Amino acid sequence: MRKFLKFIAAAVSVLMPATLAAIPERPYPPRLVNDFAGIFSPVQKNTLERRLSAFADSTSNQITVVTVTDLEGSSAAEYGTEIGIRWGVGSGKFDNGIVVLVKPKTAGTDGEANISVGYGLEGAIPDSYAKRIIENEMIPAFRSGDYYTGVDKACTVLMKLASGEISEYGGSPGEDMLIVLFTILFIIILVAILSKNKGGGKNNGNRGGGRKRIIDDDFTRGLIIGSLLNSGSGNCGRNSGNGYGGGFGGFGGGDFGGGGASGRW
Amino acid sequence: MKKALIIIVAVMAVIAIWAVTGYNGLVSGEEKVRAAWSQVENVYQRRLDLIPNLVATVKGYAQHEQGTLESVVAARSKATQISVDPNMLTEESIAEFQEAQGEIGAALGRLLAISENYPDLKANQNFMELQAELAGTENRIATERRKYNESARAYNTMVRRFPRNILASMFGFSQKGYFESDDNAAAAPKVEF
Numbered sequence: 001m002r003k004f005l006k007f008i009a010a011a012v013s014v015l016m017p018a019t020l021a022a023i024p025e026r027p028y029p030p031r032l033v034n035d036f037a038g039i040f041s042p043v044q045k046n047t048l049e050r051r052l053s054a055f056a057d058s059t060s061n062q063i064t065v066v067t068v069t070d071l072e073g074s075s076a077a078e079y080g081t082e083i084g085i086r087w088g089v090g091s092g093k094f095d096n097g098i099v100v101l102v103k104p105k106t107a108g109t110d111g112e113a114n115i116s117v118g119y120g121l122e123g124a125i126p127d128s129y130a131k132r133i134i135e136n137e138m139i140p141a142f143r144s145g146d147y148y149t150g151v152d153k154a155c156t157v158l159m160k161l162a163s164g165e166i167s168e169y170g171g172s173p174g175e176d177m178l179i180v181l182f183t184i185l186f187i188i189i190l191v192a193i194l195s196k197n198k199g200g201g202k203n204n205g206n207r208g209g210g211r212k213r214i215i216d217d218d219f220t221r222g223l224i225i226g227s228l229l230n231s232g233s234g235n236c237g238r239n240s241g242n243g244y245g246g247g248f249g250g251f252g253g254g255d256f257g258g259g260g261a262s263g264r265w
Numbered sequence: 266m267k268k269a270l271i272i273i274v275a276v277m278a279v280i281a282i283w284a285v286t287g288y289n290g291l292v293s294g295e296e297k298v299r300a301a302w303s304q305v306e307n308v309y310q311r312r313l314d315l316i317p318n319l320v321a322t323v324k325g326y327a328q329h330e331q332g333t334l335e336s337v338v339a340a341r342s343k344a345t346q347i348s349v350d351p352n353m354l355t356e357e358s359i360a361e362f363q364e365a366q367g368e369i370g371a372a373l374g375r376l377l378a379i380s381e382n383y384p385d386l387k388a389n390q391n392f393m394e395l396q397a398e399l400a401g402t403e404n405r406i407a408t409e410r411r412k413y414n415e416s417a418r419a420y421n422t423m424v425r426r427f428p429r430n431i432l433a434s435m436f437g438f439s440q441k442g443y444f445e446s447d448d449n450a451a452a453a454p455k456v457e458f
Contacts, residue, residue, distance in 0.1 A: 075404075078404065128397040131393070132397075257405050258401070259405060262400070
């Protein structure tokens with residue numbers, strides 16, 4: 001029996017794809033800040049999430065922050081890369097994802113930090129830049145126990161570097177408001193024209209002209225209803241995206257090749 | 266009589282469709298393996314490209330380490346001579362490639378170890394950046410090797426599985442070799458009883 005079990009175990013270990021340690025499942029609903037280690041306060045988490053998702057909306061670059069208490073025996077670089085690949089951080093088109101990984105220092109173990117950079121951003125954020133961000137922005141703050149400041153400062157620099165490379169406009173709330181305003185303006189103007197025409201029609205004795213105007217009215221009514229429906233559906237889509245803490249729509253299937261840097265303290 | 270003919274034609278059509286889709290599947294599977302292999306070569310090349318700069322930087326601070334520096338250069342020139350034909354990704358050719366590259370890894374490890382003894386070198390900005398690039402490249406190598414192994418595994422399964430294995434042997438699709446895990450197999454799963 002033992003032999004049999006051993007055989008099974010050997011067979012399983014051979015057949016098992018060479019995937020690494022058990023990384024956390026892709027978050028659902030999608031989130032950019034995944035504080036599994038619990039080192040941020042709820043306010044900090046929300047602030048960072050909003051900041052990162054606004055950045056993802058405006059440039060299409062996705063930066064995700066992940067904190068864990070244990071790297072499951074793999075290096076921080078491997079762990080971060082694996083998260084990037086399996087979660088699909090960044091868009092599939094640009095591979096423009098970044099994973100910021102923090103394993104806080106505990107009594108018995110070193111703290112470890114890693115920045116993994118997707119294929120598409122390797123040019124904008126070379127390994128030596130990532131290393132400098134870790135050494136200059138993150139670790140000094142981490143040493144004094146202020147994880148939020150370190151991560152926040154790192155994200156500021158990463159955003160600056162990443163947006164220089166890829167800046168695909170994803171439609172911002174500002175643009176949205178403009179569209180809504182124009183639609184409202186359009187409706188007001190249409191209604192004004194319509195009521196004027198109606199007034200003119202009553203005074204006009206010509207039947208043929210009246211009929212024509214009725215068709216016109218139907219046409220304009222259709223336009224109004226159409227534009228109302230249109231703006232309505234637009235709002236719906238936007239709202240469902242905004243439902244969870246700031247509008248992050250989900251990871252886009254970006255790929256990683258192992259670029260980035262890590263550090264420990 | 267007519268019915269029989271129709272049935273024969275139908276069966277032949279089904280077989281033809283199966284053969285075409287099966288063949289195309291094998292072709293695209295092999296293409297994926299080749300693409301993964303070229304990525305592997307890219308990242309190894311990246312490491313080779315870092316070496317001259319690294320050696321030059323270390324030389325300026327650690328003249329007494331000629332032996333270690335030379336072993337890095339020697340391992341590099343040896344590795345540049347060994348390339349793998351992407352059409353012949355056999356177990357042996359990959360093992361040979363891996364061995365030559367492994368020597369570079371070992372020589373670089375020794376070089377970085379001795380650099381610990383030279384505080385001026387460690388504080389050198391250029392050296393620090395090279396170290397970061399080198400660490401990133403090592404992780405890239407690990408990542409691309411893993412991706413290559415995954416695509417080779419998927420392809421090999423396709424080649425070996427019945428009935429597609431008939432097609433594979435007919436058209437000469439052979440199995441691809443894997444990267445063996447290096448000496449530091451600490452990350453490999455261990456099962457104990």
